[in-house]
Amino acid sequence: MEGSTKPARENAGPVSRRMVLDAALELVDADGVDALSMRxxxxxxxxxxxxxxxxxxxxxELLDGVAELVLDELETFPDDLHWHGQLRRIAHALRRVCLRHPNAVPLLVTGSLSTPLGLRPPGTLRPLEQILGILIRAGFLPADALHISRAFYGFLYGHVLNELQELIADPEENEALLRLGLQRLPLRDFPHLRHLAPELLDYDGEKQLEEGLDILLAGLDQQLAVRDKSYT
Amino acid sequence: MEGSTKPARENAGPVSRRMVLDAALELVDADGVDALSMRxxxxxxxxxxxxxxxxxxxxxELLDGVAELVLDELETFPDDLHWHGQLRRIAHALRRVCLRHPNAVPLLVTGSLSTPLGLRPPGTLRPLEQILGILIRAGFLPADALHISRAFYGFLYGHVLNELQELIADPEENEALLRLGLQRLPLRDFPHLRHLAPELLDYDGEKQLEEGLDILLAGLDQQLAVRDKSYT
DNA sequence: AGCCATAGGCCTACAGTGTAGACAAAGTAA
DNA sequence: TTACTTTGTCTACACTGTAGGCCTATGGCT
Known part of the structure; x- marks a missing residue:
């Protein structure tokens, strides 16, 4: 006799925290963080x-739970490849998760702002630990590994934020808007931006991430080489 | 006869958009974004x-205005130094602005999420244009300069987010919490993190940013060298 | 002078929000 | 039986963003 006509979709048994978080994430994914109300x-x-x-x-606390839920989707990899490959793999995995839940990204980025590293849920810390291991095995000092991992994370989140704000509207409308917007800029003040219109139009997030990683890894390689040389 | 006893602080003449935004930023700085209500x-x-x-x-729209207001505080520099120095200067300037308005950073990072690059206020685009100029003069192709500038911005915002969530509580309480939190982690699953306790405790944002820049600039140097070599 | 247009400020009202607190039903242990 | 914990429900309160209308002063024009 339960109303199957009702908009509600689950009516059996007691609700679990997991059910609540799943529903919450569903709402966030569908309509954004603001649309998640208790009612x-x-x-x-x-x-x-x-x-x-x-x-x-x-x-x-509910939103924190949603963020944690999203982060739990991160795939975990065995430590088999060269460390470059491993870091690349982790980076792409994080990017994929963020693209799967774009509306939840603000939670990931600013939500953990409230919880100091020490007492974050272990699931959240596992990737960090893995990155530390990768870097240390690659030859970095543990303290340096920590700093590098922070830079790495920073770069990753930054990239994702960048990419997300690049794909808000559909490309067609975007093209018109961009052209109009660029023409609005005075040529004498924004010469480079004005000339980059075509490149601004075809943004490829994956490629952009890859290029960022190229720079970062090249920098790390050199840092490692300098350290090794000073040891001889 | 105006009530100087009232909590209100400005009562003369018509209000300007600037006055509204100033007051809004004041509220955000004092009590966070959520505390900014129309009333x-x-x-x-x-x-x-x-x-x-x-x-x-x-x-x-009001919050967008606040974000723009904050970004307008960015100092602007003449193009005199080596490009490394210029990028470093811009990075530190952005960091300083963010630290001055930590509560407004979420707005900078996710707020512009709604406005495609084309029609952002020119003030917001000026730093990007400057970075493009710096990179192009340094020898990069315009298209590469665009990709690099995006990576650069991404890295910067990522770093700031990282740093902000590192200074939430006062250091004393933080130390206790961190130690407790770390001990909670099983040693066999988190060996590296557990051993990095001392390094985790003294986070120095400026130094961390500097190290990230070291990596990034070293990577860019090499990229430039490779390109030049392939030209000979 | 008279007049109107306009802009800035105020007020009311409405639908929606998070959540504290009390209460009911149902399972579980003694 | 009794006592107690869990789980769900209900009501109520203080608060939010904002649509619509109205009042008043200030300007420019005839």
Whole structure:
């Protein structure tokens, strides 16, 4: 006799924290972070909105949970390749996860802003630990490995943010807008930007990431070479 | 006879868009983005909340304005140094601005997510144009300069985000938390992280940025060298 | 002088928000 | 039985963004 006509989609048994987070992520994916309200969440769960509070302390904690859920989708790789290849693989994996949940990226980037590294969920720290291992095995000092891993993460998140704001509108409309927008800029003040119109139009996120990695890894190679040379 | 006892602080003449944005930034700086509500803003301005809508289309547009205001604080430099030095200077300038308005950084990073590059306010595009110029004069092809500038920006924003989430709590409490948090991690799964406790404790944002720049610039140097060599 | 247009400011009202607190039903242990 | 914990529900409160209308002062024009 349950209303299968209702917009609610799950009505069996008690709700688990996992169910709540799944529904929340679903809402975020569909309509963005702002669209995630307790009431709408309750509607999706087919329960009273207040149920959520049994599994999350509040909206903020709920969003933290969503971020963690997204990060858990990160694939994990065995340490087999050359360290360049391993870092590249991790980078592309993170990029893929972010592209799969573009609306959740703000949570990843600024959400963990509230939790100091020490007490983040272990799942979140695993990739960091892996990167540290890769770098140390590659020959870096542990302390340097830490700094490098931070730069690496910074670069990755930065790239993803860049890429996300590049694919907001459909390309057709984008092309017109871009051309118009560029023409608005005075040529004498923005000569380079004005001439780069064609390159601005075909943004390829994967390629762009790859080129960034090229630069970064080349820099790391040299840093490693300098250190080794000073040891002889 | 105006109430100087009132919490309001400005009561003379008509409000300008600039006054609204200044007050908004003030609120954001003081209590974070969430604390910026139309009503509180009206209170600061000493006017009815609805006045704001005469100068901004809505809350979102208002926040965009705040972000733009913050970016306008970016110092601009003459093109005199070696390109390495120039890029370093820009990087540090952006970092300083972000540290001055930590609560506004989410707006910078995700806010412009809604405006495609073409029609962003010119003030926002000026640094990009400058970086393009620097790279092109350094010998890179325009198209490469574009890709590099994107990587550069990505790296910068990523670094700032990293740094901001490193200085949330005061260092004393942070130390205790970190030690406790680390001990919670199983040693066999997180050997490197566990051993890096001391290095995790003294995070120096400026130095970390400098090291990231070292890597990046070294990578760019090599890329430039390879290109030049292939020309001979 | 008279008049109108316009802009800036104010007020009300509405739908929607997060969440504290009390209460009901149902399972579980003693 | 009784007592207690969990899980879901309901109500209520303080707050949010903002649409629409109205009032008033200021300017320019005839």
């Amino acid at each position: 709408r969440l309750g509607q999706v769960l087919g329960r009273d909105p207040m149920v959520v509070y049994r599994h999350a302390a509040g909206r903020k | 509180r803003l009206g209170q600061v301005l000493g006017r009815d909340p609805m006045v704001v809508y005469r100068h901004a289309a809505g809350r979102k």
